[in-house]
Amino acid sequence: MTVGIVSGPGETANEFVFVTPDSTEIKTGEFVYYRSKVTVETEEGVVEEYRDIYARVTGREQERGYPNQFMANPDVAPDAVASKLGIASEGVDLYRVTASIIGYFDRQMGDFANPRVVPNPGKEVRMADADELESVLTDVDPASEGSAHIGELLHRDPGEVDVHLPVDSFAATHLSILASTGSGKSYTASVLIEEMMKPDSRAAVLVLDPHGEYGTLQQMQGIDEFESGGYSPDVEIKGSDDLKIRISELSFTDLMSVLSNPSDAQEAALRGAWNSLDDEIYLSAQNIIDQIGDDVNDSVVDALEWRLRSALGRDVFDESQNVPLTDILAPGQCSVLQMDGMGLIDQRMIATVLLRRINEERMLHEKGDEDSDLDFPVFILLEEGHRFAPADGEARSRGILSTILSEGRKFGIGVGIISQRPSKIDDDVLSQCKSQVIMEIQNPNDQDAVKRGVEDVGEDLLSELPGLTPGQAVIAGDTVNTPFMADIRARTTPHGAESLDATEEWSKAWQQRNSEPEGRRDADDEEGIQNRDIPLD
Amino acid sequence: MVNKSNVEVGQVIRSNSHIDYVCEVYTDVDRKNSPGPKDYEFGQFVYATKRVAGEARVFVGVIYDTILVDPEQGRSGPSLAQPDKQEVFNPSYVEEKQVLTGIVLLGHAGVEDGNLVDISHTIPKQSLEIDDVFKKLSKKDFKGFHRFSGGVQLQYYQRVLDVAGGFAEDILSQILDRLKRSFGDEREALDVIQRNLEWETKMRGVER
Numbered sequence: 001m002t003v004g005i006v007s008g009p010g011e012t013a014n015e016f017v018f019v020t021p022d023s024t025e026i027k028t029g030e031f032v033y034y035r036s037k038v039t040v041e042t043e044e045g046v047v048e049e050y051r052d053i054y055a056r057v058t059g060r061e062q063e064r065g066y067p068n069q070f071m072a073n074p075d076v077a078p079d080a081v082a083s084k085l086g087i088a089s090e091g092v093d094l095y096r097v098t099a100s101i102i103g104y105f106d107r108q109m110g111d112f113a114n115p116r117v118v119p120n121p122g123k124e125v126r127m128a129d130a131d132e133l134e135s136v137l138t139d140v141d142p143a144s145e146g147s148a149h150i151g152e153l154l155h156r157d158p159g160e161v162d163v164h165l166p167v168d169s170f171a172a173t174h175l176s177i178l179a180s181t182g183s184g185k186s187y188t189a190s191v192l193i194e195e196m197m198k199p200d201s202r203a204a205v206l207v208l209d210p211h212g213e214y215g216t217l218q219q220m221q222g223i224d225e226f227e228s229g230g231y232s233p234d235v236e237i238k239g240s241d242d243l244k245i246r247i248s249e250l251s252f253t254d255l256m257s258v259l260s261n262p263s264d265a266q267e268a269a270l271r272g273a274w275n276s277l278d279d280e281i282y283l284s285a286q287n288i289i290d291q292i293g294d295d296v297n298d299s300v301v302d303a304l305e306w307r308l309r310s311a312l313g314r315d316v317f318d319e320s321q322n323v324p325l326t327d328i329l330a331p332g333q334c335s336v337l338q339m340d341g342m343g344l345i346d347q348r349m350i351a352t353v354l355l356r357r358i359n360e361e362r363m364l365h366e367k368g369d370e371d372s373d374l375d376f377p378v379f380i381l382l383e384e385g386h387r388f389a390p391a392d393g394e395a396r397s398r399g400i401l402s403t404i405l406s407e408g409r410k411f412g413i414g415v416g417i418i419s420q421r422p423s424k425i426d427d428d429v430l431s432q433c434k435s436q437v438i439m440e441i442q443n444p445n446d447q448d449a450v451k452r453g454v455e456d457v458g459e460d461l462l463s464e465l466p467g468l469t470p471g472q473a474v475i476a477g478d479t480v481n482t483p484f485m486a487d488i489r490a491r492t493t494p495h496g497a498e499s500l501d502a503t504e505e506w507s508k509a510w511q512q513r514n515s516e517p518e519g520r521r522d523a524d525d526e527e528g529i530q531n532r533d534i535p536l537d
Numbered sequence: 538m539v540n541k542s543n544v545e546v547g548q549v550i551r552s553n554s555h556i557d558y559v560c561e562v563y564t565d566v567d568r569k570n571s572p573g574p575k576d577y578e579f580g581q582f583v584y585a586t587k588r589v590a591g592e593a594r595v596f597v598g599v600i601y602d603t604i605l606v607d608p609e610q611g612r613s614g615p616s617l618a619q620p621d622k623q624e625v626f627n628p629s630y631v632e633e634k635q636v637l638t639g640i641v642l643l644g645h646a647g648v649e650d651g652n653l654v655d656i657s658h659t660i661p662k663q664s665l666e667i668d669d670v671f672k673k674l675s676k677k678d679f680k681g682f683h684r685f686s687g688g689v690q691l692q693y694y695q696r697v698l699d700v701a702g703g704f705a706e707d708i709l710s711q712i713l714d715r716l717k718r719s720f721g722d723e724r725e726a727l728d729v730i731q732r733n734l735e736w737e738t739k740m741r742g743v744e745r
Contacts, residue, residue: 069733076726084726086658086692 003032004097006123014101016055016118018125019063019094026097027155028460029485030057031128038104038115051104053115054128054136056482057097058460064094099125100458102482105136111481112136130160138480140166148195150188154472154485163486165192165479167201170435171379171414173478174405178422178450179439184470185418186213187495188437188488189381192416193217193334196379197235199228202332206354207381210347212340214383219493220334226492234333238323240341245353246322247312248283254352257396258311258345266304269296284319285312316346323350325357325373344387351388351397355380359404362411377412380404385417386424398426405432422449431455435477440468457483543672546572546583546600547638549665556642556660557700558598560671561635572673577638579603579704580711582674582682585665586648593648596661597674597682601701601708602639609633640671641700643693646682653681658692680719689716689723691730706738 004020020026033052040049070078079089103114119125133153140147146167153161175192179185189207196203197220207214218235220226226233250258252274256267273291280287285308292301311317328335337354339347358378365372382388388397404413405428417433419425423445430453438454441447451462457476461483464474468485476483547562560583563571575581577600584595642665644658674682683689691712698705713731717724 067733069736070729072729072732073725076729080688080726081729083686084689084691084723084730085694086690 001127002124003127004125006034006119006121006125007096008121009118010098010100012100013116013118014114015058015098016101018097018099020097020125021091021094025127026057026060026095028057028059029464030155031055031102031133031484032057032099032125033128034119034123034125036115036117036119036123038117040106051115052132053104053119054102054112054482055099055125056102056458056460056484058100058458059098061096061098062093063096065092100460105481110139130156133161134164136481137161137484138164138166139169140164145200148192148201149489150191150195150475151471151473151486151488154487163475163484165195165435165475167196167203170416170479171196171203171377172409172412173434174408174414174432175416175435175437175477175479176385176422176430176433176453177416177418177437177439178441178446179420179437179473180441180443180446181420182470183440183468184473184488185420185437185439186211186383187471187491188439188473189383189416189418190214190217190491190493190495191488193381194220194226194492197233197332197334198226199231202231202233203334204329204331204376204378205334205381206328206358206378207334207336208339208347208351208354208383208388209336210339210342210384210387212338214336215338216494217334217336223492231332234330236328236333236335238328238335238337240339241315243316243323243337243339243342243350244318244321245316245349246281246283247285247288247317247319248279248281249322249353249357250349251356254349254396255311257394258314258349259307260311262304262307263300265297265300266307269293269300269304270308272296282320285309314346316342316349323354325354325361329358329374329378331376348388348395348397351382352400355397355400355404358413359400359408359411362408362413366411377414379414379416381416381418383418385419385429386421389417389426389429391424391426398429402426402428402432405429420446422446422453425449425453427453433477435479436475438465438474438476439472440470441465461485543675544570544572544576546577546581546671546673547636548671549585549667549669550637551667552664553639554700555664556598556696558640558642558665559604560600560638560640562638564635576673577603577636580708582679583640583671584674584678585669585671587663587665587669589663594645594661595648595653596642596645596665598640598642598671599697599708599712600638601641601697601704604637604639606635606637607633639701641697643696644682653678656682656685656690658690660696679715683716684720689720689727691716691727694730706734709734 003026004018006016006018008017009015010017031054033054035050036053037048038051039046066078066082070081083089101114101118103112106113142149142162142164147164148167149162149164151163152159153163177185177188193205195201196205215237218237220233220235252271255274256262262270269292272293273288276291277288288308289305292304339350358374361372361374365375388395389401405415408415417429422430430449436454438450441450447462447465454476457474461474464485471488473486473488474483475486545563545568547560549558550561551559553559562577565571579600581600582597583600584597586593586595642661644656645661646653646657647655683691694709697709701708710731713727717727
């Protein structure tokens with residue numbers, strides 16, 4: 001369908017402007033194409049061929065329309081005024097639409113190739129075909145294994161252009177889901193998990209869930225969609241009581257980070273003790289204290305002992321118990337570590353130790369060690385990502401997270417970082433996530449952080465972020481061939497992060513309090529009763 | 538009613554363009570019932586009838602300008618008598634004082650049973666000719682000329698602005714006032730046009 005005519009080049013070398021009388025169909029973010037001759041290399045050599053060159057609409061201005069003076073009286077429609085003056089009310093609006101060229105889709109490369117030629121004035125601009133768009137936006141066959149149906153293209157009719165992401169791609173290149181509270185980030189993450197747990201993916205997924213929002217994923221079990229030939233996803237929910245760190249799993253710097261303001265002397269003494277420990281599996285605070293050298297000043301020993309006991313005496317540390325990786329990671333299993341009862345430091349420590357262990361096991365496996373517990377790739381989703389890799393302040397987990405993000409690809413560890421405060425996430429960590437799902441973001445600092453951390457999303461799409469409604473997202477990065485806006489599909493399992501219905505809770509609590517019987521009172525306590533046994537003066 | 542009894546205002550003596558005519562107002566010498574000043578006042582709607590392809594069509598216009606002409610002006614040499622006694626001493630003397638009016642054509646229409654039909658506010662293809670007679674348009678026909686296609690129309694608006702120059706705002710404002718009185722139901726939309734007109738022309742004057 002022809003929607004407009006090219007009027008000339010745009011401001012940048014990659015833009016062109018077309019004029020359209022249509023005021024409804026061409027919206028910012030919409031895909032259009034024009035046909036042009038490009039030089040391509042085929043089996044028959046270099047030839048010139050006609051190709052559909054795609055472009056994304058980046059802006060729209062009104063070129064012609066009723067003057068504002070016609071709208072002086074809100075009770076009078078401008079076309080009523082116009083018709084009196086003999087101006088036809090049909091076809092008045094004329095729009096000047098700017099589009100940014102993406103290129104033609106090169107099937108051999110599986111990506112867009114930009115011919116770097118703007119269309120000539122007069123060239124017809126057409127609306128991109130729905131089926132064609134579906135096949136060029138992402139590089140995955142919807143029918144094949146490992147495709148995640150996460151929603152549909154925004155601006156098109158429901159169901160017109162489905163969006164499928166290649167699971168392999170975002171699991172390998174890391175993913176970030178960035179959005180303000182309430183705009184659907186945990187919902188989107190759950191949709192992704194659902195897709196990854198379907199029979200054709202059977203992923204090994206670990207969710208670090210500081211708010212306990214992912215419990216409802218358990219309901220995947222028993223839904224037909226997730227079952228096939230004896231396969232059914234296993235969803236393990238671990239509460240904070242199950243989350244233990246074996247003291248021997250800590251590194252020296254981990255240990256230092258949990259101690260309360262140790263002095264240099266204490267640090268030196270502890271380092272000596274730590275280094276002299278054998279590779280004990282079961283370790284207690286006492287074992288460490290026992291290793292402190294005799295030459296250490298008693299006051300230092302006492303202070304260190306107090307610090308070690310108070311730090312390692314916390315519930316999260318244990319001499320022997322830990323979270324066995326084989327319990328939480330298995331193909332076709334999604335484990336949710338609900339950390340809502342834990343303090344921030346403990347959450348970070350759990351993440352640090354688990355990530356380090358997973359990284360070590362995967363490295364062992366890749367090096368050919370058959371004893372490795374993890375002989376399959378894993379995907380780890382970190383909800384509240386800014387807690388684990390904050391931009392400022394010290395967090396134990398940031399170091400290992402950076403290591404995994406930069407090297408994890410080689411070892412089959414995919415990471416998904418979810419956050420409502422992109423500005424509070426470490427820039428390096430954010431920029432290592434090569435695929436992005438970005439939803440509504442109002443805060444200017446967070447918008448800036450997204451601009452810095454996300455490379456290939458154009459200004460035009462970023463400017464849409466404040467206006468997105470819950471469930472709408474900009475999807476960009478290595479997973480897709482070109483950034484686009486999508487509507488996230490409805491979850492199959494119920495959503496677990498609904499806001500509290502405060503008025504209902506208040507009214508329930510009030511009813512409860514007011515229906516309780518008043519406490520029994522002794523007759524003597526009643527007001528106005530006098531003790532008649534006291535003699536009168 | 539477009540009929541013979543309507544007062545004849547005058548006849549075409551010149552044109553400045555296809556739609557801009559100069560009409561010489563009839564005097565007592567020309568017509569027994571010559572038009573009075575109210576008949577050729579500023580803003581008066583007039584029409585001329587013309588046969589086009591065998592059918593009568595009226596060309597409707599409005600008086601937007603008046604020019605007074607006195608050929609005697611400047612010939613104030615010695616004379617035998619006071620001007621009002623000229624005829625006595627000079628029986629062949631014809632007073633040549635004239636009132637000329639500028640008329641802009643607004644549109645054209647057919648006539649059926651004395652009523653305007655097939656009204657159009659476009660420029661007629663044919664032009665008027667010298668000596669074509671302009672008559673005064675009745676109140677009823679004024680209303681008829683402005684109401685067609687389901688509403689009040691003022692499609693000649695821009696043309697008046699172009700032809701009438703500095704007088705356009707006044708003439709259009711007068712027309713809009715009349716239309717508002719005649720068509721109360723469309724008052725608000727007409728008001729928007731009038732306010733816009735006043736703003737544009739009057740503000741332009743202030744800014745200058």
